[in-house]
Amino acid sequence: MTAGSVRFGIVVFPGSNCEYDTHHALCTFPEAHPYYLWHKDRDLQGADCVILPGGFSYGDYLRTGAVARFSPIMQEVAAFAKAGGLILGICNGFQTLTEAHILHGALRRNRGLRFVCHPQYLRVERTDTPFTGRMRVGQVIQVPVNHNEGNWTAGADRLQEIEDRGLVAFRYCDAGGNAIDAANPNGATDNVAGILNEGNNVLGMMPHPERVCEEIVGGIDGRALFRSMIDSVLERRGG
């Protein structure tokens, strides 16, 4: 257990399965203090950041994230989002945030109904956010995808608005940073891999940054995301 001061509450639903990976990854940052929150909790225990991890909450029954949305803790998560708290939803966590209408859009079955599980290039679209402050615009990072329902869409009427407001944080791309269809693993509209809310304090993404935080597991490109979150919290305190 690390003794850091930046408190990361990791929400565990029945069927979550990436909470330990996320906890482990955060333990590699001396400033981070990760801990678990049970879905029936009604208290975020002083979180600076909340993470909804990957997995199959409630067996993915009905729709991914559809039932998790009604867990008691989600009321606290929604209030935390409104108050400007930092929330990161990874994979199933992203699906849950869209079902809760904290983030725009919805995630459908992958194009071709193919489960995808491989390293994936992402292009960084925004760096003026608490999640990407330690990245560069246009930077290409490699983060694994591992999902069956990552085919994001927002419906034609909302899409333009989302693009106009610059809410797209990451797009699927090739090694050269080109967001082409051949580099799109799941059919997501406009190659969207991760989106922000209007306040830039909530990010949902299908790829798993927690799985690339140590060289021994094949990459460290996920570190910049958690580093950005930690620095953002510390800067807020310092300011």
Added chain:
Amino acid sequence: MYRVSVYVTPKAGVVDPQGAVVERALPALGHSGAHDIRVGRYITLEVDGSDAEKVKADVDDMCRRLLANPIIEDYRFDIDAAEAAPREGA
């Protein structure tokens, strides 16, 4: 009590990956004329109550908030009285 049938379907214009895969599979069975295939969900439930309008309102709320995702799906439902209405004032 009412028996309720809910039909959830992909919204027009929303890409339906399941429908697309089924559409590609059918010609292999010799059904080359099938197209515009959309895969949805059929949900049945029984709802207590004797007021059809209230049951309709309740089911509509269930659909909007859980059974369907209105961002990508449409829904409609039928309700049928499953037994004689309870006597007045019961």
